């Protein structure tokens with residue numbers, strides 16, 4: 043048993059040590075000693091803990107490194123507004139997701155079409171220039187990016203969605219470390235336009251922030267990268283002249299960004315003045331569009347994970363139950379998490395397939 047896995051798996055359920063003690067009948071001081079590697083654990087108690095947390099015993103034996111939010115490999119937004127327990131739960135869930143994916147993808151070759159570049163902002167002049175460089179290097183066609191998630195996957199970045207408890211977390215991204223590919227986990231509660239902006243923002247972090255940058259500056263840089271990546275100034279400027287709410291609603295499905303982002307872009311590019319920007323924003327607030335905007339945008343379709351699971355199920359002859367074992371999850375949880383059907387030969391409910 044790996045003590046740090048016990049801590050991680052407990053935190054992934056949002057349980058305190060005291061709660062786990064009550065659930066298992068193991069005294070809390072003993073549990074604490076076990077988690078700190080100061081006491082050993084017998085099979086009976088191990089089983090009690092595994093059952094209480096809803097994981098197979100094997101999950102507690104993994105020796106993977108655990109990454110904290112403070113590490114350079116770990117980006118996320120607005121952590122300061124979340125309580126510690128919620129943060130720890132998310133951190134645990136993200137670490138576990140990465141460990142599971144690494145195992146599920148171990149035997150599968152995913153050919154990246156292009157590389158994820160690491161670029162120094164100062165050398166390019168600014169984040170917008172970096173965004174243009176990335177678009178150029180990847181030979182993206184002019185105009186809107188059709189599917190940001192797929193573009194990221196072509197650069198070897200895994201994209202998946204997860205229902206984070208708090209809407210304050212848009213996404214968490216992890217840089218590639220050792221055998222782990224770079225990973226972006228999106229909060230599944232986001233609308234498609236915000237999801238795409240978030241993906242572009244996270245891409246900005248992955249490209250520009252391999253060394254520690256002051257968090258606020260890093261956030262600004264990632265936003266400005268995302269704006270240029272999704273709405274290149276040279277191509278969108280004339281379309282934004284004299285923008286109205288009606289015009290924003292027309293442009294939204296074309297560029298697949300929110301009306302708010304288009305209006306902000308118009309201001310940043312200097313095609314509307316401050317007064318106009320403010321009055322548009324007042325209207326947006328009055329209509330309640332700050333929370334939910336009208337006009338739907340097509341969702342991006344990341345497909346690498348779905349395709350990987352499909353290969354295991356259809357070509358390698360795994361059952362969903364066997365794959366759950368690889369991921370050290372209970373079959374029910376595994377199936378729900380990856381949208382698969384238990385008991386069917388090929389996990390037929392699989393949707394994210396290309």
Ligand SMILES: [Zn+2]
Pocket residue numbers: 117118119243247260261264
């Ligand atoms: Zn960020």
